[in-house]
Amino acid sequence: MDWSALAVSLQLATLTCLLLLPVGLWLGRALAVARFRGRALCEALVALPLVMPPTVLGFYLMLSFGIDAPFGALWQRFTGSGLNFTFTGILLASLVVNLPFAVQPIQRAFENVPANLREAAWCSGMSPWRTLLRIELPLVWPGLVSAMALTFAHTLGEFGVILMVGGSIEGETRTLAISIYDRVQAFDERGASTMSAMLLLISLVTIGVVYGMARRGRGLRV
Amino acid sequence: MFKLLRGVLLTMLCLPTFAHAGVPTVAAASDLQFALSELAERFQAEQGLEVRLNFGSSGNFRRQIAQGAPFELYLSADEAYVEALHQEGRTEDAGVRYAIGRLVWLQRTGRGDLPTEDDPMAGLEEALAALRDGRGRLRIALANPEHAPYGVAAQQALEHAGLWDEMQPLKILGENVSQAAQFALSADARGGLVAYSLALAGPLQERGEHLLIPDSWHAPLYQRMALIRGASETARAFYAYLQDDEAREILARYGFALPDASSAEEP
Numbered sequence: 001m002d003w004s005a006l007a008v009s010l011q012l013a014t015l016t017c018l019l020l021l022p023v024g025l026w027l028g029r030a031l032a033v034a035r036f037r038g039r040a041l042c043e044a045l046v047a048l049p050l051v052m053p054p055t056v057l058g059f060y061l062m063l064s065f066g067i068d069a070p071f072g073a074l075w076q077r078f079t080g081s082g083l084n085f086t087f088t089g090i091l092l093a094s095l096v097v098n099l100p101f102a103v104q105p106i107q108r109a110f111e112n113v114p115a116n117l118r119e120a121a122w123c124s125g126m127s128p129w130r131t132l133l134r135i136e137l138p139l140v141w142p143g144l145v146s147a148m149a150l151t152f153a154h155t156l157g158e159f160g161v162i163l164m165v166g167g168s169i170e171g172e173t174r175t176l177a178i179s180i181y182d183r184v185q186a187f188d189e190r191g192a193s194t195m196s197a198m199l200l201l202i203s204l205v206t207i208g209v210v211y212g213m214a215r216r217g218r219g220l221r222v
Numbered sequence: 223m224f225k226l227l228r229g230v231l232l233t234m235l236c237l238p239t240f241a242h243a244g245v246p247t248v249a250a251a252s253d254l255q256f257a258l259s260e261l262a263e264r265f266q267a268e269q270g271l272e273v274r275l276n277f278g279s280s281g282n283f284r285r286q287i288a289q290g291a292p293f294e295l296y297l298s299a300d301e302a303y304v305e306a307l308h309q310e311g312r313t314e315d316a317g318v319r320y321a322i323g324r325l326v327w328l329q330r331t332g333r334g335d336l337p338t339e340d341d342p343m344a345g346l347e348e349a350l351a352a353l354r355d356g357r358g359r360l361r362i363a364l365a366n367p368e369h370a371p372y373g374v375a376a377q378q379a380l381e382h383a384g385l386w387d388e389m390q391p392l393k394i395l396g397e398n399v400s401q402a403a404q405f406a407l408s409a410d411a412r413g414g415l416v417a418y419s420l421a422l423a424g425p426l427q428e429r430g431e432h433l434l435i436p437d438s439w440h441a442p443l444y445q446r447m448a449l450i451r452g453a454s455e456t457a458r459a460f461y462a463y464l465q466d467d468e469a470r471e472i473l474a475r476y477g478f479a480l481p482d483a484s485s486a487e488e489p
Contacts, residue, residue: 066409084410085361085394167394167405168366181397185281185369 005179028106058164085167109143149210251299256423257476294457301446317448321478329413363405363414376415378440418477
């Protein structure tokens with residue numbers, strides 16, 4: 001059992017969730033509620049990681065993270081270190097890959113909030129922020145929860161992108177999924193199946209707990 | 223309508239099988255990517271026979287063949303895999319050693335001074351000095367020594383140079399030697415230890431420069447091939463062609479050392 005890989009995976013999944021929560025909320029609500037030009041294009045861009053093969057996506061991320069590429073050079077200038085083969089690098093990659101998993105469920109939830117409910121709240125003098133907190137969030141709560149559960153579980157299992165930008169460094173970029181693959185390659189089926197069982201268990205527990213919360217949350221009154 | 227659809231679907235499903243009927247599939251290690259493609263083209267030009275090439279990790283192929291995957295010829299970068307399949311009765315015989323792999327230091331063109339023969343690890347030492355002085359971290363790429371033959375050789379060479387422990391903070395691992403080469407040429411790496419046959423190939427020749435690592439620094443990378451039981455005539459002809467002088471010359475041009483004919487027998 002590769003404990004350091006498990007730790008890296010859990011950190012990566014947790015941070016990805018925390019960072020994508022505000023992004024998902026903002027983008028999901030904007031795509032559901034706001035009417036602006038280029039919305040269809042935005043939706044398509046968000047969904048792009050779903051159709052791109054992860055290794056291909058990872059390859060292009062690796063190129064753009066390089067210290068000779070504009071983005072990588074800019075990053076280097078401000079932080080003093082490159083992005084490829086670092087935990088920060090796989091975290092950024094993971095944010096890109098998980099964008100659709102975080103945004104889409106939240107967008108669907110916001111689409112189901114009747115527009116006249118929002119308008120009624122505004123008419124009764126509630127500020128847009130207060131409306132969001134008091135009226136909308138309680139209604140979209142299940143969507144939020146499932147977005148986070150999907151993102152967490154998907155990050156745990158993410159392989160191709162991490163393989164391309166990570167470089168399999170122990171304790172930094174070697175995630176559980178990469179470690180399992182290495183065990184299989186090394187003909188260590190036992191090690192691989194122990195870790196796979198662990199991965200399966202964590203994913204099941206995560207999704208189970210989260211959906212259980214969501215079920216109770218549906219009766220939530222703020 | 224449904225019938226028409228079903229007809230179209232069935233036709234589509236059958237097309238690839240018709241197109242490749244009687245074309246044997248060859249499983250080959252990824253360090254052969256460029257050499258074997260040229261060999262297959264020549265073989266087709268000379269004998270009018272076609273083979274389909276599948277490149278990947280030798281270990282993966284070993285596993286797939288053990289489970290009855292329909293390959294007819296197996297070229298491994300690690301002869302132990304061929305021996306294992308032979309023991310399991312999957313191959314026709316013990317096979318033949320067809321090449322000896324060589325290890326090179328590979329770096330991006332313009333990445334800095336190319337190490338010289340007196341000190342093949344100069345690039346690595348430079349990266350280590352930079353790390354000590356806090357001048358950034360340029361990585362060193364190799365294939366994963368846990369399962370890639372070239373990774374094992376790279377680790378042995380680094381141990382021979384007495385740098386293995388010290389280079390750990392710089393180490394990045396490719397899943398196979400091709401990926402290690404890709405990592406070695408990335409902007410964040412000082413270089414890497416990869417297969418000579420990849421460094422010599424067209425696409426990499428423009429982007430990188432290389433230096434041979436002395437072959438006394440690691441155990442020899444004996445590569446062995448064998449026919450899988452029940453191989454077709456075409457596969458047999460290709461197997462024979464690969465042992466011809468012409469084919470051996472091409473392998474040599476791609477940076478493989480050639481085993482002398484006597485070592486081609488039982489290991």
